[in-house]
Amino acid sequence: MKPEVEKDNIKILDQTTIDTEPQPRKEIDDAALLALFSDIMGQSTESALTSLSKKNQLDNVAIFVDYDNVYWTLMNNYSHDPNHSDPLKNLFVQLWERYGQEQVRTFRAYADFEKIKTELTSLQKKRVQIRHVYSNGKDGSHRKNSSDIELCIDAIEHTYKDPNVSCYVFVTADSDMIPVISRMVYKGKRVELFYLSNSVPKHIDMLTFANYSEDLLSFLNVSVEKVTIENYVIEALKIIQDWHIVNSSKDLFLGNSYLRKDFTRKLSIPPNTSSQLLENLTVNKLVEDGVKLMSSGDKKNSLKLTDEGTALLARAVDTAAPSKE
Structure with a gap:
């Protein structure tokens, strides 16, 4: 007869030996774990703060539309009326949808409204402030208008009249707007730009001057057909x-x-x-x-x-x- 085994050995007769000693584990570096956790939390916090900052900047918005420029560019190149009957193609409806009526503090459109075929009542019902700027009365490339100058002056003045506005939205097809966009950024304002890609000079990267930019062709769902x-x-x-x-x-x-x-x-x-x-x-x-x-x-x-x-x-x-x- 085989001798009895002591309880502490736990070796059972005629059976496989069971080792009760704990297996060695790979030690986790506490410093590395802490660093990983801090990195994850840091990224989350940074992302959250960035989103929060952007949201706060969009709480007070001023919109300035170089309507004379945008209207003629869209009409001459695409036969697209910015004040389109389809809300999905309407510039003013889409801007209100984007920024919200509770956040917009001013919404202005600049143009020679005697030349543009737009119902002023329709714009006023959309809560758009109309700024009439006369032109020289000519058509095509001979036509001159100072709506962009008036817009820039008003935008700069607005930073003093209402310093609480944190985001300026410019809608234009003109690279002449670059100086005012730069000035707004220097003043710590967020700048969002809606432009027309085929009208921006190729040698000027206008988009780099704004915090956010979007082509009006996609924003307004403009039908672009290749014409032969x-x-x-x-x-x-x-x-x-x-x-x-x-x-x-x-x-x-x-x-x-x-x-x-x-x-x-x-x-x-x-x-x-x-x-x-x-x-x-x-x-x-x-x-x-x-x-x-x-x-x-x-x-x-x-x-x-x-x-x-x-x-x-x-x-x-x-x-x-x-x-x-």
Whole structure:
């Protein structure tokens, strides 16, 4: 008979030995654990403080819209009215949605409202403060307006009149706004910028001057369609030909400005595309300046088809005509 085992040994007869001594464990470095915990808490605290700081800065907001600049850029390039009937495409509705009516202290729009086709009552109902700034009355690249200057002066003055405003929002397509944006940042204000990417000069990184920036094309859900000028050439030639048929006996002449507007209306293309289309017709010698004699005896320059333009239109019409069997 095998001898009895002492209780302290716990070695059972004919069975596997059970070792009751504790296995060695890998010691945890208390200093490393503390450092890890501090790092996690530090990151969380920093993130929380950053979010809190941003939220506090957005509690008092002032919005300044260079409406003259934004309106004409959107209309000329995309036929998009900033005061769109669709709330998702409406500049003012979307800005109110973004910043909230309880946080906005002032909301101003600057433009020559005699030239812009916008209902002032509609803007006033949206609680927009209208600032009328007259222009020189000309169109296109010859048009000059000082709305951006008025806006900048008002924004700087506003920092003194209401120092509690912590965030300034600028809506513009003009790089001339960079100085006022920089000044706001130096004053410790948060600056948020809504811009148009195709209008910002390529050599100026305007976005680096603001704390936050967003392209108006995405903000307003603007439909951006790639336009191929060549697709409109035949229709444009037909418009010119039809105009002369209707007005040949009248004291009227066909000018560049009228024709561009006619292209925009009849072809449903943006004004800038109409200008490019007319330039294309001229460069390719499909249209030229003719002379029309008025009943008064005066002679007026009037655009007309060249022989090449007339021939191209005739071939297109023949091709489109159904074949006769």
